[in-house]
Amino acid sequence: MKKAEKILKIKRWDIVIVGGGPAGLAAALQAHTRGIENILVIERDIHLGGILQQCIHNGFGLHHFKEELTGPEYAQRFIDEIEGKIDYLLDAMVVDLDLQEHDFQGVDDSENLREKIKKVSVMSPELGYQVFETRSLILATGCRERTRGALLIPGTRPAGIFTAGSVQRFVNIEGYLPGKKAVILGSGDIGLIMARRLTLEGIDVKLICEIMPYSSGLTRNIVQCVENFNIPIKYNHTISQIHGRHRVEGVSVCEVDAERRIKPETEFFVECDTLLLSVGLIPENEISLSSGILMDPMTSGPLINESMASSIEGVFACGNAVHVHDLVDFVSEEGIKAGDAAADYIASMKNGKKESEALRIPIRAGSRVRYVVPQFLDTKKKNIKLFFRVTEEIKNCYINIESHTEQLRSLKKRIVKPGEMLQVELSPEQLLKVQGDLTVSIDLAQEVMD
Ligand SMILES: Cc1cc2nc3c(=O)[nH]c(=O)nc-3n(C[C@H](O)[C@H](O)[C@H](O)COP(=O)(O)OP(=O)(O)OC[C@H]3O[C@@H](n4cnc5c(N)ncnc54)[C@H](O)[C@@H]3O)c2cc1C
Known part of the structure; x- marks a missing residue:
């Protein structure tokens, strides 16, 4: 059959x-x-x-x-x-x-x-x-992947604009190269990995542009995929215009200020026939x-x-x-x-038997934490792992897990980065101290000492 x-x-x-x-x-x-x-x-x-x-x-x-x-x-x-x-x-x-x-x-x-x-x-x-x-x-x-439509980059709509993941599929599965000279917008993991991949395939990666002051990818990918191949990367920079009628002919690149607004006086042109977008998943x-x-x-x-x-x-x-x-x-x-x-x-x-404990205790993102998963705690009987990301790069800080005034865990960190997912485990003994909502925060070493 x-x-x-x-x-x-x-x-x-x-x-x-x-x-x-x-x-x-x-x-x-x-x-x-x-x-x-x-x-x-x-x-x-x-x-x-x-x-x-x-x-x-x-x-x-x-x-x-x-x-x-x-x-x-x-x-x-x-x-x-x-x-x-x-x-x-x-x-x-x-x-x-x-x-x-x-x-x-x-x-x-x-x-x-x-x-x-x-x-x-x-x-x-x-x-x-x-x-x-x-x-x-x-x-x-x-x-x-997020596409060009989500970014609203001004310019024409020529061929040669791809998400990094779609180029990864073309190159690694279907056996096609997207072009000869590429610019990559965004320094997420896929963008970094594709910068190395295109270089290995003989494509000239002219530039990686990142609007933030840091990469949103893993440190190991910045070192192994970009630094080791001497691929130029510019932080605090974005693409202000796409040029080309039928095929991409180049992009205008600008520096941005602290509010991520383009500084027009810094604009320069990069010739390329391919633009890869690695701007988030x-x-x-x-x-x-x-x-x-x-x-x-x-x-x-x-x-x-x-x-x-x-x-x-x-x-x-x-x-x-x-x-x-x-x-x-x-x-x-x-x-x-x-x-x-x-x-x-x-x-x-x-x-016909149902799990009796269903606590529905909310787990919240506190200061400098973008989100926490899971968002609810329904049992205190087993070890749980909280996964979270921070809002910015922070040096010398503490991850603090609290429930009302009870501190359940505090961990010292030399550096935390938005591109790297963090995790903390809580044991049933620590969960016994939970009184109400749980909050995960990042506190600066200075604040903890004060
Ligand atoms: C470019 C890239 C590089 C990475 N590099 C690394 C690395 O070096 N090391 C590492 O550990 N991790 C890496 N990761 C992360 C890792 O690959 C992903 O986190 C992981 O594959 C996610 O698994 P998933 O099952 O949640 O999603 P996916 O792998 O995306 O699987 C989801 C599946 O659901 C299917 N699907 C979706 N909707 C429907 C529907 N409606 N009906 C039927 N099917 C559907 C999709 O076709 C897909 O096959 C990388 C990821 C990417 C994208």
Whole structure:
């Protein structure tokens, strides 16, 4: 029997996972390890592995596998484990979620259970339009890049303007070079990695322009991808105009002031036929937004608790769909948590017992912290990890976790940077001191001494 035909015969899934990247695959494997057999992964691309398949550089897996792998190697370790154990659909896009509480009789008559069912609408060239029923859902849809439209750069609309990720796909998967002379706007990790990649392919990378006074990428990428290749990078600079009618012919570059306003007197011209934009990633959550899941405006991902549970019962989220990660190892860690939580949910649904503790304690971003994930604490019984990013580069500071006047943890840091995700773990003993909201702040060493 063909795989797709077998999949269509299944009336109701225990877990449907949207997205077959590292987050979705880790979630699927963990739920399977916990004894859930009826799992379906739906992936819109023609292969599993997500964005990792186009990241052919190394640097993946140092935490999770304790060795340095390329993106495809890291993904393949999960794909090899999935094969033969877990069903998946490729080239199939989830276009709609119906998360209203559909109360159905259990499929198996002997169970005589009333079940709360979610519906997942899928489009695929092979299967057409299909609606799958599932008891629980894991959203692992990753993120997408910001485009020129979000930046409003003046100028013409010639060919030769790409997001850094799309050039990565052209070069690494499809075997095309985008041009001969490139300028890169933004110094996020993808921009830095592509500066090195294009240089290795013989393209002259004329300049990386960064509007902020610092790079938003990892320090290791600034050193290994830019400094080691002597690629010019200008901080506090942006592109003020794109030139060229049919094809990019060059860009005007300007310095910016402290309020990030262009200083016209500093303008200079850089000749190029290609412009790469590496100006930020946004969690991909269109289907979640329209299904009524509560979202965090700071992360653009769903609000979640320490187990990756969203605001809708039985719906979990993990990976870049929740917040943009710089290391895939932590994406896999979140996938494992989501897989565990979905397995617990299925077990509680089947035996009629529900987890009794649901505290809903908000976790807030305090001074100099842009966001914190998870945003809610619902149990004090297990170790929890808080992931967060700071608003600016700060030297000699303390990460302080407080609940009202109780200090739960304080950690000294030599430097913190917005481009690097920070994490702090809290034990059940520390959580016992929680009185109300939890706040994560960065305090300057000076303030702590005062
Ligand atoms: C250029 C680049 C370089 C990186 N370099 C490193 C590095 O050196 N080291 C490191 O550790 N990490 C690195 N990362 C980070 C790491 O690759 C990501 O954090 C990780 O891949 C995110 O995993 P994910 O599963 O959340 O998302 P993704 O890998 O993006 O997977 C999400 C999947 O969901 C699918 N999907 C989305 N919507 C739908 C839908 N509606 N229906 C069906 N399928 C859908 C997508 O097609 C995709 O396959 C890099 C990332 C990028 C982009």
